[in-house]
Amino acid sequence: MEKSVVVADRLHGMSASEIRERVVAGEWSPHEVCEMASGAAAEIGGALGAFITITPEVAYRHAANALRQLEQGDPGPLCGVPIGVKDVFDVAGVPTTTGSLARRESVAAQDASCVARLVSAGAMVIGKTNMPEFAMLPRTVNRLGGECVNPVDGTRISGGSSGGSAAAVAAGIVPIALGTDAGGSTRIPAALCGTVGVHSTPGAVDGRGTYRSSALLTSIGPIARTVGDAALVLDLLGAQADYRSAALRGRWVGRSGLDSNADPRVLAAVRGICDRLGDKGIDIADSDASLSADRYIDSFHVVLNGDRYRQLHRFIDDPAAHALLTDYARRILAEGARVTDAEYATAVTTRRDAAAHLETLLAGTDFLVTPTVSVTAPRAADPLDHAGLIAFTYLVNYTGYTAVSVPCGIVDGLPIGIQLIGRPGAESTLLDAARRIERLNAE
Numbered sequence: 001m002e003k004s005v006v007v008a009d010r011l012h013g014m015s016a017s018e019i020r021e022r023v024v025a026g027e028w029s030p031h032e033v034c035e036m037a038s039g040a041a042a043e044i045g046g047a048l049g050a051f052i053t054i055t056p057e058v059a060y061r062h063a064a065n066a067l068r069q070l071e072q073g074d075p076g077p078l079c080g081v082p083i084g085v086k087d088v089f090d091v092a093g094v095p096t097t098t099g100s101l102a103r104r105e106s107v108a109a110q111d112a113s114c115v116a117r118l119v120s121a122g123a124m125v126i127g128k129t130n131m132p133e134f135a136m137l138p139r140t141v142n143r144l145g146g147e148c149v150n151p152v153d154g155t156r157i158s159g160g161s162s163g164g165s166a167a168a169v170a171a172g173i174v175p176i177a178l179g180t181d182a183g184g185s186t187r188i189p190a191a192l193c194g195t196v197g198v199h200s201t202p203g204a205v206d207g208r209g210t211y212r213s214s215a216l217l218t219s220i221g222p223i224a225r226t227v228g229d230a231a232l233v234l235d236l237l238g239a240q241a242d243y244r245s246a247a248l249r250g251r252w253v254g255r256s257g258l259d260s261n262a263d264p265r266v267l268a269a270v271r272g273i274c275d276r277l278g279d280k281g282i283d284i285a286d287s288d289a290s291l292s293a294d295r296y297i298d299s300f301h302v303v304l305n306g307d308r309y310r311q312l313h314r315f316i317d318d319p320a321a322h323a324l325l326t327d328y329a330r331r332i333l334a335e336g337a338r339v340t341d342a343e344y345a346t347a348v349t350t351r352r353d354a355a356a357h358l359e360t361l362l363a364g365t366d367f368l369v370t371p372t373v374s375v376t377a378p379r380a381a382d383p384l385d386h387a388g389l390i391a392f393t394y395l396v397n398y399t400g401y402t403a404v405s406v407p408c409g410i411v412d413g414l415p416i417g418i419q420l421i422g423r424p425g426a427e428s429t430l431l432d433a434a435r436r437i438e439r440l441n442a443e
Contacts, residue, residue: 010036012172016081016229019175020122023066023080030066030080030124034059037082037126040173045127048158049140049148050167052087054127055094062124069122077232079122084168084177086161087128088135089115090209098211099131099142099161101324102315112209114178114220114237121236129177130164133329134312135213138188138389140164143326147380150193152414156377159189159389165223166193176224176233182213182304184372184393186221187405191372191417196224196434197405199396201424204239214307216348217300217397227406227435239427248433249365250274250284250420257294258391262374269409270371270418273437280436284369289361291370293391296354300398302339302347309336355399358421366429372405372417396421404430406437 011019011033022028038056045051059082066080090096090108097103111119119125130140130148140148140163148163150156151171158167162179166189169177179186181199190197198221205220212218222233252274254267274284315321316333325333361368370392378385396403401424408418418437420430 011040011082011175014175015226016078016175016224016232019081020075020077020079024070024075028080030063030070031060033080033082034063034124034126037124037174041127041168044171045168045173048151048167048171049130049146050164050171050173051084051127052097052099052130052144052164053094055091055125058091058094059124059126062119065119066122066124076120076122077236078118081123081176082126082174083118083123084127084129084165084174085115085125086165086177086179087131088180088211089178091115091125091128094128096211097144098135099133099144100329101143102321104144108209110209113206114210117236117238118233126174129162129168131161133326134308135161135180135182135185135211136308136329136332137161137384138184138386139384143324149380150377152194153377155379155381156414157192157380159192159377161185162223163189166190166195166197169193169195169223169225176222176229178220179223180210180212180218180220181397182218183300183397184390186223187372187393187403187417187419188389190223190405192377192415194407194415196227196230196407198222198230198234198427199403200234200239200427201402202397202400205237214304216307217304219397227431227438231431234427248282248429250282250367250369250433251287251289251361251365252284253287253289253291253361253368253370255288255290256370256374256391257290257292258297258387259374261385261388263376263411265411266371266374266376266416269411269416273408273418273440274369276440277436280440282433282436285365291392291395292357293395296350296395296398297387299347299350300394302343303398305332305336306339306344309333309339313337351398351400354395355401358395358399358401362423366422367426367433368421370419370421372419376411376414376416392419400424402426402430404434406434407441408437
């Protein structure tokens with residue numbers, strides 16, 4: 001794809017709430033919205049590689065449900081709103097590939113719990129969004145199709161592993177999409193594509209019918225055009241997402257411990273937002289502290305890769321399935337196979353030390369402020385700096401904390417994100433701060 005901004009026309013820039021308003025007012029029928037979004041998914045999403053499977057039959061069935069809500073005078077909070085779901089979530093009658101050729105025939109019998117909740121609220125699933133095989137990379141490439149590229153610049157990556165979800169939202173195909181996050185997988189693509197991404201507290205959202213790399217580390221959360229849409233989805237999924245209005249305190253942490261490739265312009269731009277937040281009732285304390293991500297990354301990978309192997313070893317054991325895997329999936333599963341029970345137990349115990357470190361940084365504050373990613377979207381032609389992309393994000397998963405990424409500016413024509421890290425269950429606090437940052441961006 002040539003370097004260009006790729007967006008869908010009629011739905012672009014509209015929030016889920018705005019689309020619902022038009023549907024409830026009778027300006028658009030659910031079927032008309034479904035037609036617009038499905039067309040954009042095929043045309044724009046196809047150019048981006050944003051979807052693995054486009055599901056018009058499912059979407060029109062959901063549109064009929066939204067129409068019934070309207071006729072009964074009880075439209076749901078997402079009535080007539082098109083959504084995408086990462087291809088880790090079961091949708092009845094549709095394959096759940098998890099980005100793998102080896103699972104391309106794995107048709108789901110019923111909807112994942114979180115998908116069912118959103119459909120009950122009136123949402124229409126227009127497709128399964130693209131992802132790396134088994135959610136293993138912060139880049140969205142697999143053997144099922146082409147790479148999902150960045151809508152802002154098609155020569156650059158969209159991030160991962162929820163890259164298709166972020167690209168679909170950024171391109172205006174859908175206002176919200178579901179993702180999962182085991183080391184930064186909603187927040188990294190959100191930052192690189194210019195959307196909002198939420199890593200909810202692991203376990204806060206029902207994971208039935210969802211492939212998760214690690215039950216210990218993985219969260220389910222939205223990628224959205226606006227903070228308000230993200231909060232709405234979290235609320236529908238059962239995670240506490242109510243805003244609170246109060247004076248907030250944060251602490252700037254501009255070093256990750258894995259900073260060899262950090263772009264000083266990105267760090268300066270994110271730090272500059274902190275200097276302006278005082279007018280929005282957020283006091284950000286300066287700090288030279290580090291997340292010390294270098295200290296815990298090996299233990300994190302022991303847990304993550306060990307959990308991956310326990311779930312997926314059959315794809316290594318079966319020669320036919322093994323032949324279908326990407327090279328990176330084979331390598332990561334081989335690493336997981338080498339994790340001993342003793343190493344795994346030690347890595348799980350080390351989580352307490354990492355959480356204590358975060359608590360020390362959080363002392364006297366409501367949240368930490370960091371870049372989400374310390375670079376702009378890398379070029380697709382360049383080697384992937386895996387550790388650099390997850391440097392500011394993975395520790396949140398490892399400790400069981402929560403975080404939100406919000407757009408906060410442009411560097412070299414590319415979006416960047418600011419990350420807010422909070423204690424487990426602090427989604428409401430983080431979303432309140434994120435909403436204030438969003439307002440600051442609009443000024």
